Amino acid sequence: MVAIVTPMVAGVQPDTGLDSQALEKLLEFHIGQGTDAIVAVGTTGESATLTEKEHCHVIKQVVDIVNGRIPVIAGTGANSTIEAISLTACAKEAGADACLLVTPYYNKPTQEGLYQHYKTVAETVAVPQILYNVPGRTACDMLPETIIRLSKIDNIIGVKEATADLSRIKLIREGAAEDFLLLSGDDETTKDFVLGGGDGVISVTANVAPKAMHDMCKLAAQGDKEGAEKIDATLTGLHKELFIESNPIPVKWAVHKLGYIQAGIRLPLTWLSKSAESRVSNAMQQAGVI
Numbered sequence: 001m002v003a004i005v006t007p008m009v010a011g012v013q014p015d016t017g018l019d020s021q022a023l024e025k026l027l028e029f030h031i032g033q034g035t036d037a038i039v040a041v042g043t044t045g046e047s048a049t050l051t052e053k054e055h056c057h058v059i060k061q062v063v064d065i066v067n068g069r070i071p072v073i074a075g076t077g078a079n080s081t082i083e084a085i086s087l088t089a090c091a092k093e094a095g096a097d098a099c100l101l102v103t104p105y106y107n108k109p110t111q112e113g114l115y116q117h118y119k120t121v122a123e124t125v126a127v128p129q130i131l132y133n134v135p136g137r138t139a140c141d142m143l144p145e146t147i148i149r150l151s152k153i154d155n156i157i158g159v160k161e162a163t164a165d166l167s168r169i170k171l172i173r174e175g176a177a178e179d180f181l182l183l184s185g186d187d188e189t190t191k192d193f194v195l196g197g198g199d200g201v202i203s204v205t206a207n208v209a210p211k212a213m214h215d216m217c218k219l220a221a222q223g224d225k226e227g228a229e230k231i232d233a234t235l236t237g238l239h240k241e242l243f244i245e246s247n248p249i250p251v252k253w254a255v256h257k258l259g260y261i262q263a264g265i266r267l268p269l270t271w272l273s274k275s276a277e278s279r280v281s282n283a284m285q286q287a288g289v290i
Contacts, residue, residue, distance in 0.1 A: 001037040001073065001183070002030055002206040002213075003044040005252050006058060008264030012271055018054065020061060022261045027065045029260060033210040035070065038062055039100055039202050042075035043137065044248045049266040052083070056090040063095040073202075077102030077132060081117050088125040098128040100160060100202070105138035111146045122153050129155055134162035134185055144171040151176035160185040160202050161193075169196050187213075188239040191232040194220035204247055205238045208254045209287045237283030244276050254280055258289065 007022035030038060040062040041047045041055055050058065059074045066072050074091035076099040078084040088099045103109075104117060122129050131150060135141035141163070150156050151172075158181025161168055166189060169182055176182075184193040184201040194200065194217055206213040212231055219227040242250045246269065253272035255261050257280075265271055272280065284290045 001039055001200060001202045002035050002210060003039045003042045003202050003204055004030070004062075005207055005248050005255055005261065006041060006045040006050070007261040008266065010262040010264050012265055012267060012269075014049075014267045016264045016266045018058065019262060019264065023058070023061060024065050026255070026260045027062065030206075030210055031066070031069055034214040035206060035210045036200070036214060037071040037073055037097075038066060039073045039075060040096075042100055042132075042202070043102070043134070044204055044207070044251060045075060046248060046266055046269070047075050047077075049269070052087065052090075055087060056094065059091050059096055060094040071097040073098045073100050073130065075100050075102070077104075079104040079107050081120055084117070084121050085124050088121055088127060088129070092125055092127040096127070098130060098157065099125075100130045100132050102132040102134060103138045103140045103142050105140065108140050111143055114140070114142050114146055115149055118150050118156065119153060122150075122155050126155060128157045130157060130181065130183070131159040132162070132185065133159060136162070144168050144175070147172055148175035151180040157181055158183055158199070162186050164189045166192055166196055169193065169198055173197055187235070187242075191216060191220055191228050195223070195225055195228065204242050204251055205235055207251050208238055208242070208258065208284060209235060209289050212287060234287050237286040241276075241279045241283040244279055245272060250276065250280050253277065254284055257281070257284065 007019040009017040074096040076087035076091050091099050133142040160183045162185025164186040182198045184190040187205040190201040216231040256263050
């Protein structure tokens with residue numbers, strides 16, 4: 001599943017415009033490359049810099065363009081429970097198949113606060129919901145026991161775990177509700193995550209090498225360690241260099257280099273520095289995408 005970038009017109013401004021034509025082109029690319037689902041307006045989609053109106057608009061556009069060909073998961077998390085409810089309701093109305101909700105950032109809730117936050121959103125908006133734990137971004141770590149508690153709520157269907165702590169797979173799998181999805185949020189450890197019993201990944205690397213990520217995950221899910229390792233070896237550079245500067249700065253540069261989007265991003269993010277371009281370009285060459 002790709003955590004897709006949000007295409008923007010060329011420029012670096014507080015209100016850099018959205019590019020609907022590029023979005024359609026990019027979505028068709030992913031569908032053609034075998035991407036299993038689109039995750040729209042997540043961290044990689046610059047959700048933090050979009051207004052709520054723009055956020056809902058992009059989700060509706062993605063749903064309409066994809067037109068049921070693959071699932072669409074909408075990023076609808078917020079550090080305010082009422083805002084998360086509003087965004088999730090908007091995504092449901094737009095026709096999203098599920099929503100991805102990051103842990104509330106900056107205000108650092110307790111584990112009980114996290115439980116009540118997600119429980120309230122789930123009980124208020126009847127749409128499948130995926131928890132998203134990325135403490136490196138949010139300064140808030142949702143512990144396995146909290147995830148397990150939340151897994152018992154009917155429309156909370158899975159978690160995106162971006163801690164890179166593979167020991168959590170077994171803990172959550174053993175305690176969570178049956179069929180609860182375990183999704184990696186860390187490309188670098190995805191191969192081992194899936195080989196260890198995880199169900200897949202919501203990926204940044206897949207923006208640049210969607211077919212390779214799809215094929216690697218498929219082989220890992222089948223238990224083909226050798227096959228998965230062979231593909232993943234070509235992607236190690238991307239897993240690393242796409243985070244040489246804050247995501248999504250490097251990945252937007254890479255997708256622009258592939259010719260799918262303009263060189264546009266919103267402040268406070270900036271365009272990739274010249275000194276980093278060769279490293280990202282070399283990683284793209286290693287992956288065979290340029």
